[in-house]
Amino acid sequence: xxxxxxxxxxxxxxxxxxxxxxxxxxxxxxxxxxxxxxxxxxxxxxxxxxxxxxxxxxxxxxxxxxxxxxxxxxxxxxxxxxxxxxxxxxxxxxxxxxxxxxxxxxxxxxxxxxxxxxxxxxxxxxxxxxxxxxxxxxxxxxxxxxxxxxxxxxxxxxxxxxxxxxxxxxxxxxxxxxxxxxxxxxxxxxxxxxxxxxxxxxxxxxxxxxxxxxxxxxxxxxxxxxxxxxxxxxxxxxxxxxxxxxxxxxxxxxxxxxxxxxxxxxxxxxxxxxxxxxxxxxxxxxxxxxxxxxxxxxxxxxxxxxxxxxxxxxxxxxxxxxxxxxxxxxxxxxxxxxxxxxxxxxxxxxxxxxxxxxxxxxxxxxxxxxxxxxxxxxxxxxxxxxxxxxxxxxxxxxxxxxxxxxxxxxxxxxxxxxxxxxxxxxxxxxxxxxxxxxxxxxxxxxxxxxxxxxxxxxxxxxxxxxxxxxxxxxxxxxx
Amino acid sequence: xxxxxxxxxxxxxxxxxxxxxxxxxxxxxxxxxxxxxxxxxxxxxxxxxxxxxxxxxxxxxxxxxxxxxxxxxxxxxxxxxxxxxxxxxxxxxxxxxxxxxxxxxxxxxxxxxxxxxxxxxxxxxxxxxxxxxxxxxxxxxxxxxxxxxxxxxxxxxxxxxxxxxxxxxxxxx
Numbered sequence: 001x002x003x004x005x006x007x008x009x010x011x012x013x014x015x016x017x018x019x020x021x022x023x024x025x026x027x028x029x030x031x032x033x034x035x036x037x038x039x040x041x042x043x044x045x046x047x048x049x050x051x052x053x054x055x056x057x058x059x060x061x062x063x064x065x066x067x068x069x070x071x072x073x074x075x076x077x078x079x080x081x082x083x084x085x086x087x088x089x090x091x092x093x094x095x096x097x098x099x100x101x102x103x104x105x106x107x108x109x110x111x112x113x114x115x116x117x118x119x120x121x122x123x124x125x126x127x128x129x130x131x132x133x134x135x136x137x138x139x140x141x142x143x144x145x146x147x148x149x150x151x152x153x154x155x156x157x158x159x160x161x162x163x164x165x166x167x168x169x170x171x172x173x174x175x176x177x178x179x180x181x182x183x184x185x186x187x188x189x190x191x192x193x194x195x196x197x198x199x200x201x202x203x204x205x206x207x208x209x210x211x212x213x214x215x216x217x218x219x220x221x222x223x224x225x226x227x228x229x230x231x232x233x234x235x236x237x238x239x240x241x242x243x244x245x246x247x248x249x250x251x252x253x254x255x256x257x258x259x260x261x262x263x264x265x266x267x268x269x270x271x272x273x274x275x276x277x278x279x280x281x282x283x284x285x286x287x288x289x290x291x292x293x294x295x296x297x298x299x300x301x302x303x304x305x306x307x308x309x310x311x312x313x314x315x316x317x318x319x320x321x322x323x324x325x326x327x328x329x330x331x332x333x334x335x336x337x338x339x340x341x342x343x344x345x346x347x348x349x350x351x352x353x354x355x356x357x358x359x360x361x362x363x364x365x366x367x368x369x370x371x372x373x374x375x376x377x378x379x380x381x382x383x384x385x386x387x388x389x390x391x392x393x394x395x396x397x398x399x400x401x402x403x404x405x406x407x408x409x410x411x412x413x414x415x416x417x418x419x420x421x422x423x424x425x426x427x428x429x430x431x432x433x434x435x436x437x438x439x440x441x442x443x444x445x446x447x448x449x450x451x452x453x454x455x456x457x458x459x460x461x462x463x464x465x466x467x468x469x470x471x472x473x474x475x476x477x478x479x
Numbered sequence: 480x481x482x483x484x485x486x487x488x489x490x491x492x493x494x495x496x497x498x499x500x501x502x503x504x505x506x507x508x509x510x511x512x513x514x515x516x517x518x519x520x521x522x523x524x525x526x527x528x529x530x531x532x533x534x535x536x537x538x539x540x541x542x543x544x545x546x547x548x549x550x551x552x553x554x555x556x557x558x559x560x561x562x563x564x565x566x567x568x569x570x571x572x573x574x575x576x577x578x579x580x581x582x583x584x585x586x587x588x589x590x591x592x593x594x595x596x597x598x599x600x601x602x603x604x605x606x607x608x609x610x611x612x613x614x615x616x617x618x619x620x621x622x623x624x625x626x627x628x629x630x631x632x633x634x635x636x637x638x639x640x641x642x643x644x645x646x647x648x649x650x651x652x
Contacts, residue, residue, distance in 0.1 A: 016635065023642065063628040103646045110639045117632065131630040133639055140643035 008062030009056065011048035011076050012116045013478045015083070018044020019109030026102020037105045041087040044109060047079045048116070059477070063182070065123035071478035072120035072327070074470070075252040078329045079119065082336055086237060088449040089340045092442070093237050096348055099144050107144075108241065111137035115249035124173050131169070131217065134249060135162050138242055143232040150465070154233020158226045161217065167221065169213025175206035176261075188261040189208045207262055207269050211276075214257070217250035218306045221280040228291075231299040236346065236353065237326040240297055240316070241340025243302040251307040251309055251328060252408045255321060257314060259478055266316065273314045278409050279299040280307030285413040289420050292355045294342055297420055301379060304417055305331050308391060311398050320397035322472035327390040329379070329467070330460055334387060337453035338375040341368055344442045352439070358424055360433025368442070369428045371450050378457050381414050386460035393468065442467050487527055494520035507553045511546055518542040532615055 006013075021040045029035050052073050060068040086108060094101050094186060114133030121127045132404065139162060143155030177183055178190035179202050192203055212218040218221040221446075233238040284304030291297040309331075312324035344359075345352045378385035381392075391414060398407040460467055499516040504510045518541050525534035622630055 038518070065628050100646055103642055107639065107644060107646070110642075113635065114639075125626070125629050126632060129629055129636060133632065133636045136636065136639045136643055140646055143647055146647065219639065
């Protein structure tokens with residue numbers, strides 16, 4: 001174990017240390033005393049961000065099971081951004097909903113540590129453990145408003161189904177170990193390349209079971225059932241964190257496992273991914289049209305977005321994988337921003353998250369309405385926002401690999417999805433104001449975060465080339 | 480060697496009978512107690528399979544810790560007898576369950592039939608016998624060397640679980 005072992009996991013250690021510091025700060029807090037715990041999280045995330053930049057291009061590996069390659073580090077960077085946004089947006093909501101502050105931040109940071117480990121792990125066992133660290137923390141965060149019925153219901157469904165899917169994943173892992181005698185991804189890859197012919201059935205069973213586990217975490221149809229309930233029940237900012245961070249980490253591990261360990265079986269899993277991508281896009285969009293609750297609508301929208309990202313995996317060329325990384329970044333920033341706006345609109349004891357309460361928002365909160373409109377347009381994929389570029393590159397990857405079917409389904413569902421994004425904008429700008437109460441002014445940190453979100457959305461929409469190039473170069477490290 | 484076969488039948492019979500009784504009981508407390516008996520019989524089977532470590536784990540963790548926890552939960556919740564359950568479960572799910580049960584039975588019969596035809600144990604490939612890890616010492620050695628990192632990650636997992644349980648269960652938020 002050389003010193004490079006520890007170096008590779010420094011970003012994770014920073015976030016973990018911040019989580020432990022958050023717990024200690026809460027423990028030593030005098031009753032009534034206010035400690036800016038989110039600041040501790042920001043310090044940890046800053047450390048993670050700096051160490052990620054320093055690790056860039058050095059190909060450090062840790063303990064034989066963690067690889068700080070550019071692919072993993074790119075996702076870690078996305079997670080740092082998501083984490084920082086969450087930390088900046090949370091304090092007001094924690095206070096308003098009277099959530100247990102120390103535990104809330106500690107669990108968020110532990111979840112981030114698990115996500116980062118998932119993005120960098122090159123061993124199925126470590127991926128599973130990281131996935132569980134992330135999942136357990138997120139289950140609890142979903143249920144953190146214990147008094148609310150929707151919260152408990154959503155968390156319970158998420159927990160039960162999540163435990164079920166973890167069992168599938170673990171079962172698949174056991175089969176993989178049975179075939180390859182190792183859980184390391186490269187070892188599994190070479191074992192399958194050599195022995196795929198001798199255990200074809202077992203290998204297919206293993207891939208199928210792992211697909212179920214990953215499909216659940218990225219909320220791909222038909223493993224998406226928990227998503228709307230969990231997002232509706234969770235506090236808005238937690239829903240935003242879940243829908244972006246969990247997805248980024250799960251997709252990172254998903255892509256890494258599929259293209260390194262199961263590359264020899266591509267012919268077998270490609271059709272499955274194709275069908276999953278298609279039905280995920282279609283169902284997410286079609287059911288999303290029928291939603292009147294904004295959080296449920298964004299939940300179905302996030303399901304549809306999982307379908308778009310799956311196109312990148314199905315395209316299985318470097319363009320596709322680069323597009324996945326870019327899309328995860330764009331989607332992460334815009335979707336978290338959109339959930340944050342919903343969170344900011346809530347008033348004590350009232351969520352204000354149904355479509356009707358959006359009526360006339362442009363009169364009450366012109367700035368928030370404008371930000372929300374831009375973020376929704378980006379989610380819908382309207383130029384010149386980042387969402388357009390992300391979708392463009394995903395569909396481009398599909399076309400380049402000759403897969404016109406998925407590209408056409410993607411474009412058509414995007415067009416349909418614009419309907420429900422636009423409906424919200426129409427409500428905000430053209431409907432008569434309803435009886436929704438005026439929400440409190442957002443904190444300065446929240447204003448700054450949303451402003452930054454807006455800038456990123458436009459910047460990546462107008463000048464995407466540097467970031468796209470970075471994403472494209474990052475995926476080179478997978479091989 | 481001579482004892483192995485009769486012992487197998489004893490443990491197997493106990494496991495099958497107690498498992499069947501678990502779902503036949505109306506009182507959840509009896510069900511849990513029978514499940515403990517079933518797990519103990521399973522542990523006996525593991526011993527016969529030369530896996531003493533798994534057997535001990537089975538007793539300590541499943542029978543000892545988890546099911547005792549089950550028992551506490553059942554008693555604390557003061558779960559009523561399941562008398563009303565039969566009426567509450569609609570016919571649709573019950574029929575679906577019956578279909579799934581028949582499918583599973585068919586699958587098992589098919590698998591056993593094929594295993595009997597091929598006349599060799601399912602695990603006879605190099606899959607199972609590559610590196611028998613049977614003693615506690617060997618397991619410890621692997622756990623703290625090859626899997627040391629995974630072991631450490633588990634500690635984070637347990638910490639998260641602990642914090643989560645406290646958040647959800649403590650009385651004053």
